[in-house]
Amino acid sequence: MGSFEWNLDPEITQLFGVFPIKYYGLFFVTGILLAYQIAKHIFSAEKKSLEQLEKLSSYLIVGILVGMRLGHCLFYDFEYYSEHILEIFVPFQIINGTWHFTGFTGLASHGGSLGAIIAIFLFSRKYKTSILWVLDHIAIVTPIVGAWIRLGNFMNSEIYGKPTHGNYGVIFMRDDMIPRHPTQLYEAFSYLLIFGLLWYLYKKTQLAKQQGFLFGVLLSVLFLARLIIEFFKENQVSFEDSMTLNMGQLLSIPFILAGILFIIYSKRKPKTNVL
Known part of the structure; x- marks a missing residue:
């Protein structure tokens, strides 16, 4: 097995010669659109309001983007952003008083x-819906978004793995000439498998009717996969080098435990089909 050289320019083009259009953003949007179409199919099949789905989607997009940005700034680069608070919220970096467009790079x-x-909690509270029903059904499509995000990371040659110490792996030529584990692809593939598992549980079993079960499976299985794959991944920030488990693994553990608790809870909760 030989190594594979990867040297794609992450920037597709520039809008107005200033704003870069990148593969990551394209893949991110594609993942959201695919997830929305599958969710639309689920809502239609269960005769649920598509208008409610549209409102829920708006909540989710805002929640995901704000959460991803704050998560990076607080957990991975707090030292920098604690002194550059404005840059948390704008896609610019201020250097010597000059604004440089960078996009939200973290x-x-x-x-x-x-x-x-x-976002789901706030939506359910405002529109008086069953939060567990929403969590379970959005859980089905969530891995689709995660898979496409990781494919975007691969296109960007970022968040890659450790050296394979062999003549196999992917050489991310934009950084070095070392064959590495393509952990972005490992994650993308595992997320697609998790989607398949959730889809099977939803369509073929009665377990999906237990409130909180699908959401519990999503949390426990997806973040377990994330925890394992992190062993093959390069640390994203330098302070992780001195840690037994890196930040991604430490943050995964509470999600795994929460997922197990939801599965246990679902066994005791009456079945429902109420939105």
Whole structure:
């Protein structure tokens, strides 16, 4: 097995010669659109309001983006952003008083997950819906978004793995000439498998009717996969080098435990089909 050289320019083009259009953003949007179409199919099949789905989608998009941004700034680069608070909220970096467009270069998936959960809670509270029903059904499509985000990371040659110490792996030529584990692809593939598992549980079993079960499976299985894959991934920030478990793994543990608790809870909660 030989190594594969990867040297794609992450920037597709520039809008008006200033604003870069990148593969990451394109893949991010594609993942959201695919997830929305599948969610639309689910809502239609269960004769639920598509208008409610549109409102929920708006909550989720805001929650995910805000959560991903704050997650990165708080967990991975707090020292910098604590002194550059404005840069948390704007896609510019201020250097010597001059604004340089950079886009939001730091996004954390754990923060996005928490942001999505908070968004669902706020939506359910405002529109008087069953939060567990919403969590379970959005859980089905969530891995689709995660998979496409990781494919975007691969296109950007970022968040890659450790050296394979062999003649196999992917050489991310924009950084070095070392064959590495393509952990972005590992994650994308595992997320697609998790989507398949959730879809099977939803369509073929009665377990999906237990409130909180699908959401519990999503949290426990997806973040367990994330925790394992992190062992093959390069640390994203330098302070992780002195840690037994890196930040991604530490943040995954509470999600795994929460997922197990939701599965246990679902066994005791009466079945429902109420939105």
